């Protein structure tokens with residue numbers, strides 16, 4: 001076919017900046033820039049991009065065309081411009097801070113791996129057992145609040161930079177103070193510096209917890225020297241940085257740390273009005289089999305009440321119940337309080353802002369509009385990934401050819417927090433010559449739809465704490481779509497990094513040997529729970545490795561401890577038969593769960 005030649009017309013281009021939505025089509029773009037759809041299509045064809053007038057265009061294509069005709073465009077996400085109208089519809093007012101009462105600070109813990117972030121968060125949580133209450137804060141809802149000498153402090157319960165950056169990337173600055181954990185026996189390390197930079201970029205004060213001072217080889221003074229080199233000069237040396245020596249393991253210095261956080265909060269003069277409709281940010285959200293969509297949110301102003309019509313990003317609903325960090329149902333939650341919200345229509349995204357709407361109708365309308373724009377944005381991303389990009393296995397080849405390579409990924413994870421964390425960490429692996437494109441990312445098990453999408457866009461599927469079901473797996477084999485599943489984020493990152501240097505490690509494929517559906521649950525005294533199952537595929541063998549799945553999400557791993565048919569111990573049970581399965585120390589069984597057994601074997605790489 002002859003490619004028609006494109007001749008730039010002399011027609012004037014619009015003056016000034018033209019706002020263009022990402023993933024727009026030639027049909028829409030042309031007239032915006034005083035050109036026809038055919039002009040756009042013809043030009044792109046000359047550039048080797050075969051698109052039709054109604055097909056979504058990538059950012060590059062839009063910019064290329066604009067540059068060609070000398071127009072100035074500003075790309076916005078679909079819905080970005082309309083968001084102002086939506087906020088007006090919601091009658092969202094900027095919160096008033098002056099004259100408002102003091103509120104507790106919200107604290108995020110960051111630092112190098114193994115320096116003790118998790119231990120510190122656990123210790124602070126444990127230390128705050130209210131008198132007479134059995135377990136204290138037993139519920140992990142993504143954040144918790146502690147009180148000391150009448151001052152409350154809220155801690156975000158997911159340590160690390162990934163969550164912090166993911167939130168900021170979405171415009172949600174939830175954190176008032178960063179606690180930087182530095183192990184006294186290890187000193188300032190690369191991730192320590194990274195954390196300092198993140199906190200600085202967010203303009204958030206840093207309190208340093210010099211941890212592990214109980215160790216014989218602890219050198220807290222050396223840590224202070226190193227910090228000073230990064231412009232965190234300790235107070236003791238006449239600087240402004242508050243440093244506290246702690247041992248998270250032994251619970252030393254914790255009170256001192258919390259006291260210092262309260263002092264800084266006072267200096268920062270953190271205020272919020274508890275009156276009026278609540279606003280804030282979503283910290284975490286997931287789909288729960290029994291409870292539906294569960295979101296942990298942080299109220300930033302106003303007071304959230306049961307029965308309020310809530311909009312969180314593209315999700316909405318009337319608040320059915322509020323559950324605090326002690327697992328108690330509460331009627332309302334004020335500023336700086338983290339609570340779990342039940343009753344939303346959909347899974348909101350970590351970092352989404354939420355606001356109580358004037359009424360349910362407005363809430364529904366705004367959420368509906370946002371979902372629409374979100375779908376459009378996704379179509380745009382797909383279009384871009386489709387036009388270029390490769391799978392994990394081929395990426396090195398593409399790099400070697402000297403082409404700018406793009407690795408296409410479909411990412412699925414168990415909860416929103418881990419999804420954000422995985423995507424953010426992956427993004428940081430990008431180099432000048434290798435870009436990552438997320439064709440699709442979502443919470444939940446790996447489905448046939450994911451395979452279809454990955455197949456069509458030449459993408460690799462990455463699953464974090466989730467699995468494909470049997471049908472999806474078979475479909476993937478047929479479509480030759482690679483699925484890689486992980487339960488440790490470092491392994492995931494290592495694999496992707498190795499692929500980028502052409503050294504993708506042999507894959508240990510876990511060959512699924514059988515699966516059985518839990519149909520009934522029996523409690524046997526002194527032994528515990530036994531799952532009455534129906535073997536659906538393959539063979540279940542005593543002693544084999546088990547992944548326990550609920551709606552495609554791994555909730556436990558272990559092995560088949562006991563296997564019985566009609567009260568008799570048996571070695572294996574074939575598909576089509578019923579049996580009783582006992583799992584080593586796992587009791588949280590529900591009807592409809594799936595017990596998947598597997599073997600590991602090394603796969604040949606071609």
Ligand code: GDP
Nearest residue numbers: 112113114115116117118119211212247248249
């Ligand atoms: P994270 O990766 O920063 O979350 O670090 P963890 O909280 O998982 O801690 C890493 C290791 O350091 C664990 O083995 C902890 O038991 C240990 N650890 C944490 N805090 C202390 C401490 O204050 N003293 C000592 N001796 N060990 C600690």
